[in-house]
Amino acid sequence: MDTTRRTFLRATALGATALGLGGVGVPAALADPESGGPESNPWARANYISAKVRRLHFPDRWFDVTEFGAVGDGGTDCTAAFRDAIAACNAAGGGHVRVPSGVWATGAIHLLSNVDLHVTEGARIAFSTDPSAYLPTVLTRFEGTEAYNYSPLIYAYRQHNIAVTGGGVLDGQASDANWWAWKSTSNADKDRLIAMGDAGVPVEQRQFGGGYRLRPSFIEPHTCTDVEISGITIVNSPMWEVHPTLSQNVLVEGITVNSHGPNNDGCDPECSRMVVIRDCTFDTGDDCIAIKSGKNADGRRVGVPSLDILVEDCRMADGHGGVTIGSEMSGGARNVFVRNCEMSSPNLNIALRFKTNSARGGYITNFHAKDITVGEVSGAAIDVNFYYGEGDGYDFNPKVSGINVENMTVRSAKQSLNVSGYPDDHIVGLHLRNVDFGTTTKAPTVAYVDDVTLVDVTENGRPLQLS
Template sequence: MTENWPRRRVLGMGGAILGGGLLAAAAGGPAFAQTDPWKTADAIRRRVRAPKFPHHEYRITDFGAKGDGVTDCTRAFEAAIGTCARRGGGHVIVPPGRYLTGPITLRSFVDLHVSEGATIVFSTDPQKYPPVYTRWQGIECYNYSPFIYAYGARNVAVTGKGTLDGQAGNTAWWPWTGNTRYGWTQGIPTQGDDWNALQDMADRGVPVRERVFGPGHYLRPNMVQPYRCRDVLIEDVTIVNSPMWEIHPVLSQRVLVRNVTVSSHGPNNDGCDPESCTDVVITGSTFDTGDDCIAIKSGRNADGRRVNVPSRNILVENCEMRDGHGGVTMGSEESGGISGVFAQNLRMTSPNLGYGLRLKTNSVRGGYIHDVHMRDVEVTQIADAAIQIDFYYDEGPGHPYNPSVGGINVENLHVGTTNRVFEMRGYPDDPIRDITLTHCVFDKATNTDIVEDVEGLVLNDVTVNGKPLELATS
């Protein structure tokens, strides 16, 4: 499967070519090696605990909400959450029924509990969502309030076996992409001009308070966004029909996403996007998405460098990835850096999943992705490549901010069928460094790998198409 090599390939100092044309690092091992990195993963799990709440309950129906799917319950949610917060916190209960509302803003020590049989249905009227301080694709601005939002809060949660329905689709939110697949037709406004304007503002250093969008503009809101929060729990809920990114914690600490189901195939419908966060655990969840299942981020381009806060100490375990662009993804908004990512005990089960492990960046993003560890992953089928590391994503090379990517370790990965094992492209002056695969089996790979400008690719007991790849004499 590797008979035909790309024109450029870089070996680490002292490297040797493997059977099949792959690369090995120097005998000294990868520069990013750790003694036992999985001890760090255990420490992350111990630190990230579910917040606790007082045993007080406030039913939204006691504040005027009606579960008929027609009555606007926005004020009832506001009143219940406000009362709960003023009285020291507790659980705001959404009983069975269908509750129509505008944005919900959580406050410290409040758990929004969506009971089994309950659905929160979010209005499709953009005028219902006033601008709040947020990030849109990695750039800070004021934009439509996320459907569930918290800013600067401690001990906040969205729990319960109910459903959050964003009602996005071919008649609301999605058509703003300008894509006919998502309902756009001639005459419907699109997000392109606003997105270009926001990027231009960030590049020129326009203060965030002056980057105001929201009603009258066309940048879609996120679904759930805790911003600058601590001790956050998102548990058990099902999320459907989101305008774009579903669970998007930003600049937050100690975030636990547990036993969540995301099923939303719209544009930019990432499942969970921790951005510039520290200590995040995503566990026991199922992602069936229109974009990346999990996408770890840290800000985009000039604005990401201005904020300059990395994502670090992220643990993903015991999850299932179905449809999506990538299973576990880093970037492309990673200008603030990403490090200490651990992914284990995952199942990837859809032929419509593009990549298993996906790292995407370029020389406009800059930043770094270091110290990434994946193990014990079972994949039935991958559409494009099991592992992608792409420096040519979006704007590509030729700009002043080359990224740094290295210290990527994959162990006990089993893939049934894939187009390629590797799709890895660095730059000649900025190679990808130190990638190690150990005890990995690829039952069937149907196409030639792409490996360009990589220093130090180590393969230990890696089998492809029934044949082991072993070190060969150079």
């Protein structure tokens, strides 16, 4: 691992003030990831995150991609034009790279510091489905394990003050005829990568890309500070849509994600800190929002949690979970806040979802949700699953504590609660206040959970009863 990256990981884990990363200036009381803030008012911390993670500013310089040879006819390859416009903007001290109305065909786009990729309303960036358009490989992650793999469609590595903004569309053009077909043919490649992570093979030797079938994410700022993704619409992604990795001070605001392919999570902050996901709409083929921190041995090796995550004013339709933590959570997750969100679809499985197992390890603590409106979900409204994937019987039992939900209303769900720890590893602290689970058809499951508090909690018009 190079010195710069090692320093970044240490700063992310121990507090941003160590390096003054991104100008966040986190006070000492909030810099310690083991400090959850004043227990009497945990939402003060959420308000702090909301106030600190803001829209970014760029110099008033504009670089139109057409000035660098781009043609918006949907057929001309504009990869070089995007690259040259971004490089010119960065060299000039920063500004905006403008993508005007039209259809712009391209391969991978790599952002540089102080550059806003501004996709105007009426513009559609159509990304190639030729895997070679995403080579050479870059440092990334595949389902929580580090590797050199195909470049994400939009990627940045060790950059600061970067953005993707505007009212346009980013179209990955993924379908069952290309990227999505890899889901059923990539198991051997995934197993090889996981085995490398478990064996501690140096990341530089985990070379995938050409000849392998590990799909890239759509937008991935990796080891970046001060990131904004706002206004745009994302469709037809190869895999995870927005994937901030080892990054800090990230704003995802006002975006629409409509992509129903396999593993098409809407937004996956991983090992990242000070992240706000606000006023977004998710209609996805997997979890709408999934907070992650690395997988199994490789996640424990990196050892960086996801911290200080705020989700507010969002809308979730189809998906496996509305707001999820896991399953790749080996580095831990702490201080996650969800408020003023709406979730509803017959194709939404779970509203608030926590998934882990004894191979993952890690921890989830200090989760707070309030003012949540759920129309319908096909499974449980709140689900904590210790048996996801590999299940139990491994050496790294997860630690889950401090799940707090208040002011939640559900119209209908199969089950109100499906919350189960292990006999030798209990969940500690499930606190519900003013929750109406609406109409349910299956009795709640709560097993191996200590410190359960139910205040004004109902289902089927009656107080919730736990056996």
